[in-house]
Amino acid sequence: MTRVLVVDDDFMVARIHQGFVQKVPGFTVAGTAHTGAAALEAVERLRPDLVLLDIYLPDISGLEILRRLRQESSAVDVIAITAAQDAETVRAALRGGVMHYIIKPFTFDTLRERLERYTEAVSRLTGAPAAVQADVDRFFGGTPDGEAALPKGLAGRTADLVIAVLRESDTDLSAAECAERAGLSRVSTRRYLEHLVRLGRAQVRLRYGGAGRPEHRYLWKR
Known part of the structure; x- marks a missing residue:
């Protein structure tokens, strides 16, 4: 099972995202956090495999959390789930190493597709002596909003x-x-x-x- 930490400042939204995750086979919610400080503490304590990270948090931004996780060489993977649509925030999140960037509001199918693609790629890459391009594409080549596959050469x-x-x-x-x-x-x-x-x-x-x-x-x- 892939253990997921849900981070969102809105308690109701976090509950909705938690329900989405629980509906996807192979995923379970390890915990939730509603502030940046709580998210960092939860990552350290719960050791989740994946964090669904909001960018807008009341104390520490999601981008700062990303920076600290990478600075500490944390092995946890991150999917950004946020209302932030400005290009600079998206670029900063990509530089921080997010696996995908999902803009609110989104449907269950959008999250399900990202999670399924993520777990398939992790499964293929785990224990493999070397990565092949198809597996790398599965990991980094998610399609926006669950649309048809991107043409060759587009990420x-x-x-x-x-x-x-x-x-x-x-x-x-x-x-x-x-x-x-x-x-x-x-x-x-x-x-x-x-x-x-x-x-x-x-x-x-x-x-x-x-x-x-x-x-x-x-x-x-x-």
């Missing part, structure tokens, strides 16, 4: 970052503008944007200027 965590940039923006963005905010290359960012358009999660607008091709601008479908 779920990077897709989450591009989604966060689009959601945060009040206006449409060019691929170059989105890339600058996400800290990615323009070519790579455009591939993710076009994929989101094909999924129907973003829309593209053409801006006609002077001579040459019209500029493609992307907007999150709200």
Whole structure:
């Protein structure tokens, strides 16, 4: 069984997430925490395999908890579950080593898909003399909001970052503008944007200027 620590400042939300986890075969809730200090203490005391970590906590931010866990070389894995949608927070969480980044509100199926992908990858990697690309992809290549598998060469965590940039923006963005905010290359960012358009999660607008091709601008479908 994968033992999970649920961290959320809202008691009711934590209870909902706890219920979600208990419904997924192979997972059990080891404990809950509602502050950053309590989360750090619970990790030390309970030794969970996985933490579902809120970013907005009343005393210590989830990002600071991540930093301290990595500083202490904690072996616990972390999935961020938060309402924080700004690109900088997403990037900081990815740098801190989260396995996935789930934006509230989300459905049970979204969490279930992330947990199942996580446990499958851990099972394949545990005891293996070397990792193969397919297993690494299973670990890092979760698809946003349980959508169809990403095309070859696209990664779920990077897709989450591009989604966060689009959601945060009040206006449409060019691929170059989105890339600058996400800290990615323009070519790579455009591939993710076009994929989101094909999924129907973003829309593209053409801006006609002077001579040459019209500029493609992307907007999150709200």
